[in-house]
Amino acid sequence: MALFPITSNFEGDFVLQLVAVDTENTMDEVAAAAAHHSVGRRVRARPGQILRVRRQGSEECFPRSMKLGEAGLKPTETVEIIWEAPKH
Amino acid sequence: MAVLNRMDWYDLARTTNWTPTYVTEDELFPPLMSGNFGLPQNAWEKYDEPYKQTYPEYVKVQRDKDAGAYSVKAALERSRIFENADPGWKSVMKAHYGAIARGEYAAASAEARMMRFSKAPGMRNMSTLGCLDEVRHGQMQLYFPHEHVSKDRQMDWAFKAYDTNEWGMIAARHFFDDIMMTRDAISVSIMLTFSFETGFTNMQFLGLAADAAEAGDHTFANLISSIQTDESRHAQIGGPALKVLIENGQKAEAQKRVDIAVWGAWKLFSVLTGPIMDYYTPLEHRKQSFKEFMEEWIVAQFERALTDMGLDLPWYWDIFLKDIAETHHGMHMGSYFWRPTVWWNPAAGVTPDERAWLEEKYPGWNDTWGQCWDVIIDNVVDGNMAMAYPETLPYVCNMCQLPILGTPGKKWNVKDYPLEYNGRLYHFGSEVDRWCFEQEPERYAGHLSIVDRFLAGMIQPMDLGGALAYMNLAPGECGDDAHNYAWAEVYRALRATKKAS
Numbered sequence: 015m016a017l018f019p020i021t022s023n024f025e026g027d028f029v030l031q032l033v034a035v036d037t038e039n040t041m042d043e044v045a046a047a048a049a050h051h052s053v054g055r056r057v058r059a060r061p062g063q064i065l066r067v068r069r070q071g072s073e074e075c076f077p078r079s080m081k082l083g084e085a086g087l088k089p090t091e092t093v094e095i096i097w098e099a100p101k102h
Numbered sequence: 103m104a105v106l107n108r109m110d111w112y113d114l115a116r117t118t119n120w121t122p123t124y125v126t127e128d129e130l131f132p133p134l135m136s137g138n139f140g141l142p143q144n145a146w147e148k149y150d151e152p153y154k155q156t157y158p159e160y161v162k163v164q165r166d167k168d169a170g171a172y173s174v175k176a177a178l179e180r181s182r183i184f185e186n187a188d189p190g191w192k193s194v195m196k197a198h199y200g201a202i203a204r205g206e207y208a209a210a211s212a213e214a215r216m217m218r219f220s221k222a223p224g225m226r227n228m229s230t231l232g233c234l235d236e237v238r239h240g241q242m243q244l245y246f247p248h249e250h251v252s253k254d255r256q257m258d259w260a261f262k263a264y265d266t267n268e269w270g271m272i273a274a275r276h277f278f279d280d281i282m283m284t285r286d287a288i289s290v291s292i293m294l295t296f297s298f299e300t301g302f303t304n305m306q307f308l309g310l311a312a313d314a315a316e317a318g319d320h321t322f323a324n325l326i327s328s329i330q331t332d333e334s335r336h337a338q339i340g341g342p343a344l345k346v347l348i349e350n351g352q353k354a355e356a357q358k359r360v361d362i363a364v365w366g367a368w369k370l371f372s373v374l375t376g377p378i379m380d381y382y383t384p385l386e387h388r389k390q391s392f393k394e395f396m397e398e399w400i401v402a403q404f405e406r407a408l409t410d411m412g413l414d415l416p417w418y419w420d421i422f423l424k425d426i427a428e429t430h431h432g433m434h435m436g437s438y439f440w441r442p443t444v445w446w447n448p449a450a451g452v453t454p455d456e457r458a459w460l461e462e463k464y465p466g467w468n469d470t471w472g473q474c475w476d477v478i479i480d481n482v483v484d485g486n487m488a489m490a491y492p493e494t495l496p497y498v499c500n501m502c503q504l505p506i507l508g509t510p511g512k513k514w515n516v517k518d519y520p521l522e523y524n525g526r527l528y529h530f531g532s533e534v535d536r537w538c539f540e541q542e543p544e545r546y547a548g549h550l551s552i553v554d555r556f557l558a559g560m561i562q563p564m565d566l567g568g569a570l571a572y573m574n575l576a577p578g579e580c581g582d583d584a585h586n587y588a589w590a591e592v593y594r595a596l597r598a599t600k601k602a603s
Binding site: 023025026027028029030031032033034050051056057058070089090091 | 436477497507508509517
């Protein structure tokens with residue numbers, strides 16, 4: 015367990031933000047921590063959609079249950095937090 | 103006794119180079135300070151300043167200018183312009199004085215470097231006058247706001263800002279330290295006078311003078327017009343230096359300095375002047391949008407200045423032309439949302455009428471920045487103020503030290519431009535910021551941005567209170583909404599009408 019700073023690039027928001035998370039956090043928890051600083055402040059919630067995390071520039075999101083410490087990210091590296099509509 | 107005409111003696115009188123015999127040329131003009139670019143002294147003697155002025159002429163003209171500006175101030179001191187001004191206009195003054203006044207004193211030191219260390223006699227003469235100009239600008243822009251300090255504590259930041267770690271001041275210092283405090287004489291002439299002053303101070307001073315007159319603040323309008331007349335003279339110091347460099351095969355080095363300085367100046371003006379023109383200035387007083395002003399006064403004029411000089415447009419010109427319609431909207435949203443961290447009170451500038459103006463000037467504004475403002479406005483109208491403030495830091499660029507931002511909403515294009523250098527991960531707000539850093543990484547690598555300082559534990563406690571204390575923002579100085587959210591009443595009324603129907 016270790017505090018780990020990431021840079022959040024949240025879909026629909028205008029600025030990168032510093033977000034403090036933990037290496038033990040899952041990607042869903044990372045997304046929630048980032049959402050705390052964007053959703054309801056400058057980005058509208060999207061009911062029914064979930065948030066996914068991906069490395070900047072990547073098309074592929076990290077698995078939702080993957081722990082941050084397993085993702086190979088560097089401290090302060092930028093991740094994109096992306097809205098995803100539920101798959102039917 | 104007949105007096106010779108100035109042009110009969112000027113060139114001879116300012117030919118003050120000599121061949122040193124007791125010391126070497128490098129001891130007389132240390133290359134680190136002088137910036138000789140490998141050119142001998144006689145190459146610099148060809149420097150020919152376009153604006154020739156003698157000291158007696160300078161003193162006479164400056165005396166008249168001072169008499170004009172100070173007498174307007176004295177005449178209007180009891181007019182209660184400050185008390186009656188729109189709060190958005192007061193914020194313009196506070197932002198301007200804090201960001202500029204002490205920088206003028208610093209610029210006097212940069213001019214003094216050219217005055218002592220330039221190998222070009224003409225440059226030494228011009229920058230002697232330029233140095234006196236900058237002292238004058240520093241003095242005026244501290245004296246004029248001082249009468250308001252007793253009425254409004256934020257006005258004290260005219261003097262205080264430069265000594266603080268407030269984030270905008272870190273950005274301003276980083277830029278000015280780079281282009282004028284830590285460069286040789288010739289580089290100062292290119293980066294400060296040609297790039298920054300020719301390229302950009304027209305905008306801050308001419309644009310603001312017009313806005314000030316519109317707002318009825320004739321003291322401020324006269325002050326900055328008076329300053330601009332000096333700027334337009336000493337801004338010409340760099341041009342002949344560029345000519346010497348280009349004629350002697352140093353175009354690439356000259357171009358690089360122009361490119362770095364122009365980009366840094368642009369970023370600083372995007373946060374300082376952009377919000378003022380498009381958001382703080384009351385709608386009825388706006389003549390042009392920031393983009394229109396940039397296109398008319400900066401882009402067209404600066405393109406001509408560059409090509410006349412034999413330089414190319416900076417390689418990033420297309421990026422710059424795109425940015426002038428975008429970046430300042432983000433800078434405004436950033437300084438508004440993080441308003442407790444600035445020394446003025448940002449005006450939101452987003453009433454329905456103002457939004458219609460923004461949409462007209464910047465088609466697509468409502469689908470982009472407007473989408474974020476919709477959420478902010480709802481929170482203010484609902485009284486949900488906790489959500490109308492931040493709980494973390496924006497990530498800032500390791501070059502310009504300003505928030506890394508882009509266009510939000512339906513055209514979301516925010517992007518980090520990272521670079522790993524000597525094991526440290528740096529973040530940049532654009533390809534150009536990263537390029538500037540890469541030109542001389544060791545020059546910039548050791549600097550800590552406000553976020554780096556936070557992560558290094560230099561800001562304690564690690565919360566908003568700790569950050570405000572670190573930035574020297576005392577209670578009564580922190581920014582809040584310029585109009586105390588009065589603008590939200592329009593939206594409340596609109597909601598009530600909608601509900602009733």
